[in-house]
Amino acid sequence: MIKVMAANFLDRNIKAVILDITGVLKESGRAIDGSVEAVNRLLNSGLQVRFCTNETTVTRSDLVRELQALGFNVEDSKVFPPIPAMCRILKERNLRPHLLVHPDAMADFAKIEQSEPNCVVIGDATHQFSYENLNKAFQCLMQLEQPILFSLGKGKYYQEHGELVLDAGAYMSALEYATDVKAQVVGKPSCIFFEAVLQDAGVCAFEAVMVGDDIASDVGGAQACGMAGVLVRTGKYRYLSICPCNCL
């Protein structure tokens, strides 16, 4: 799983490892070679292990079931996707969302009031990102006196079945441009999101390392919050030219 290691955490007393899921543990419905064994080694090492993902195309319980079926020793309480965090924010702020999210993730919003929406939430809606649906989200924002846009992550793209496909961040950018509203990102690389994971693991940022395939959301986001960041060479990695000397 981890083929590339940054050197910036060798002098740290690492107590927790936070793992991204898509592109690190699995891809297109299959476990990435060596990832099940790597997770088991981490779990047996005494380190705290958490799973932190911007996955919003399924509910958390379906995601955990998929990981378990692939052989990963994972339980619900250790997996942190954006939607449960988003639901907490909506409840705290008494917000009723217009949702542009994947149909398979809708169940996680079941307890959220959605009538007369006063904000828009977009996730990785994949095929639901139609002209009609993006217009509906746009029109909802334009009709609000104080428009609020939440984006579940801000990833540019990811790999699916060997192809790169646009992630929620691209559509977030389209809505931001058209409405002049800055999106509030729930999920990586938001520090608030990472801090909830750290708190659950009982460690401070300096004691944690984040492992992912996204140089911005995973590695950059973790580093900005005080963690160490590790970039794997699986998932979308090979499409990035992060260092001209090819040192990694």
Added chain:
Amino acid sequence: MIKVMAANFLDRNIKAVILDITGVLKESGRAIDGSVEAVNRLLNSGLQVRFCTNETTVTRSDLVRELQALGFNVEDSKVFPPIPAMCRILKERNLRPHLLVHPDAMADFAKIEQSEPNCVVIGDATHQFSYENLNKAFQCLMQLEQPILFSLGKGKYYQEHGELVLDAGAYMSALEYATDVKAQVVGKPSCIFFEAVLQDAGVCAFEAVMVGDDIASDVGGAQACGMAGVLVRTGKYRYLSICPCNCL
């Protein structure tokens, strides 16, 4: 048609009036009240009159036919949409586009080689802005060593059948965000685009006034090129709060 006039051109010797089309002359297939008569007055005034549009959902000849059917005294050579300008650029630079444009505008690209694309051109593709088609344009850009993205205008939105709908600029922004490629805009508010119209009218920028319903692409773009800009209160105007004192 023109209900609002900025004062910044009263001291100019205006010799040409450049008119936007959608939201100024027509909307949702109907002539805007008074616009046919206003165009006739301008044509009879001795001023040069040109029509400058970011319309890319039809060919130029179909657009002119539609305007004529609505009663406008317009001919092909006086109408400047982005696609003919785009085709000139593609030929000059030996570029073969992957097109994400409206099906009804494709005929204007008929003489452009499109095999093995080495750039992407997006226009207002409306219902063709599907998840699949946006991914295809994105993938094309990501596969190019030197990715080039052209956008036919950069409008945020416009009004159609009483609703605001996203314009090409929103999708341009999505592709820019995901690919880290800055789009080259062909159409308003590009100065190169305006200058071709001025050259055709035989006037310099200081002698021309641009009339439109888009505060950025029409008015701002014209002013940035040295023209005067006039904002109408038709089309998308009423959705903009450009002055808190409501002076316009």
